[in-house]
Amino acid sequence: MRTAPNFARLAARGVRALTPYVPGKPAEELEREYGVRHALKLASNENPLGPSPLAIEAARAVLAEVALYPDGSGFRLRRALADQLNVEAGQITLGNGSNDLLVLLAEAFLTPRTEAVFSQFGFLVYGLAVAATGARARMAPGLPAGHAQPYGHDLDAMRAMVGPRTRLVYVANPNNPTGTWLEADALQSFIASLPPRVIVVLDEAYCEYVEEPGYPKALSWLAVYPNLVVTRTFSKIHGLAGLRVGYAISHPRVAELLNRVRQPFNVNALGQAAALASLADADHMARSRTINRHGLRQLRDGFVANGLRSSPSVANFVLVDCGRAAAGVYEHMLRAGVIVRPVANYGLPRHLRFTVGLSDQNTRALDALRAALVATEGDT
Numbered sequence: 522m523r524t525a526p527n528f529a530r531l532a533a534r535g536v537r538a539l540t541p542y543v544p545g546k547p548a549e550e551l552e553r554e555y556g557v558r559h560a561l562k563l564a565s566n567e568n569p570l571g572p573s574p575l576a577i578e579a580a581r582a583v584l585a586e587v588a589l590y591p592d593g594s595g596f597r598l599r600r601a602l603a604d605q606l607n608v609e610a611g612q613i614t615l616g617n618g619s620n621d622l623l624v625l626l627a628e629a630f631l632t633p634r635t636e637a638v639f640s641q642f643g644f645l646v647y648g649l650a651v652a653a654t655g656a657r658a659r660m661a662p663g664l665p666a667g668h669a670q671p672y673g674h675d676l677d678a679m680r681a682m683v684g685p686r687t688r689l690v691y692v693a694n695p696n697n698p699t700g701t702w703l704e705a706d707a708l709q710s711f712i713a714s715l716p717p718r719v720i721v722v723l724d725e726a727y728c729e730y731v732e733e734p735g736y737p738k739a740l741s742w743l744a745v746y747p748n749l750v751v752t753r754t755f756s757k758i759h760g761l762a763g764l765r766v767g768y769a770i771s772h773p774r775v776a777e778l779l780n781r782v783r784q785p786f787n788v789n790a791l792g793q794a795a796a797l798a799s800l801a802d803a804d805h806m807a808r809s810r811t812i813n814r815h816g817l818r819q820l821r822d823g824f825v826a827n828g829l830r831s832s833p834s835v836a837n838f839v840l841v842d843c844g845r846a847a848a849g850v851y852e853h854m855l856r857a858g859v860i861v862r863p864v865a866n867y868g869l870p871r872h873l874r875f876t877v878g879l880s881d882q883n884t885r886a887l888d889a890l891r892a893a894l895v896a897t898e899g900d901t
């Protein structure tokens with residue numbers, strides 16, 4: 522074979538600087554590598570109830586037709602979303618997960634001569650999406666550990682990063698991995714303070730879980746701020762992470778630009794059918810929300826019982842300070858067959874993120890945590 526060239530040097534500059542996103546460890550991988558059985562994964566904020574039975578049924582019905590391309594316009598799903606959200610179908614762009622939309626927005630608006638702003642401790646995908654375009658990433662420092670929203674978005678610090686080259690600002694509400702959130706007044710003032718040429722990408726992947734009264738109804742702002750783009754997903758409360766369906770709600774002309782850069786068939790047929798059916802299952806959503814509310818309390822009480830501090834969270838996960846390097850705790854939990862999420866890659870090497878599970882799953886995770894804390898006593 523001929524000598525392989527230095528591919529990394531041939532790659533686009535933005536790509537050279539990238540490190541791949543590290544997802545939560547799949548249960549099957551743990552079982553294979555550690556020889557444990559019945560692994561429990563509470564690491565990727567998946568719905569422990571699974572999808573709506575209606576969604577499964579709808580996807581199954583479409584299986585027989587997968588020789589055909591999906592509807593590239595996503596007509597039925599977009600119309601159902603528009604009806605439910607009280608917007609126009611032309612304001613909705615579907616994505617292969619909302620991750621797809623976060624990337625499409627970067628592709629549509631960023632070049633190596635422009636900048637994008639996001640928060641330290643913000644969802645990692647923002648940095649990846651920006652870097653791939655070669656644009657300059659401006660990371661605003663997050664709120665301090667002692668703040669009521671530990672490591673949350675500091676909107677003033679983010680605003681200060683916005684300059685003449687800024688095209689995009691990514692805001693997660695609530696944020697992953699911190700669980701922190703932004704109140705309506707503060708967030709609206711922030712958006713109002715930005716020039717209309719700066720697109721605000723408001724990532725609401727977990728909004729359906731939030732029961733906090735001050736949480737914004739951001740879709741109602743779309744009529745006022747044409748530069749606002751809200752992204753949502755079927756991966757979290759809808760329990761359809763494996764089918765990869767997300768959507769953006771925006772000004773129709775932003776949707777039209779996203780439509781130019783997206784792949785013609787970016788959302789598969791099973792995903793479209795399942796998402797459409799899931800939208801009609803309000804009971805499943807309500808059940809998921811209730812289970813999450815109880816589970817959040819159970820986990821947080823369990824952390825307190827172990828003498829640990831956790832952040833407040835309005836999502837389906839919670840960030841806990843292990844009071845020592847988290848790597849050892851994580852490793853001991855893995856050996857007990859429980860997968861949670863290390864967040865050292867976010868600059869939080871002493872924290873772990875727990876996804877809220879069913880009651881018995883939370884109990885198992887807390888038991889594994891307790892044993893791991895004993896085993897790592899004295900670690901710094």
Ligand SMILES: *Cc1c(COP(=O)(O)O)cnc(C)c1O
Binds near residue numbers: 617619620696
């Ligand atoms: C999980 C998540 C997403 C999107 O996930 P998709 O499966 O691609 O829809 C987006 N933003 C945040 C903050 C998330 O945690």
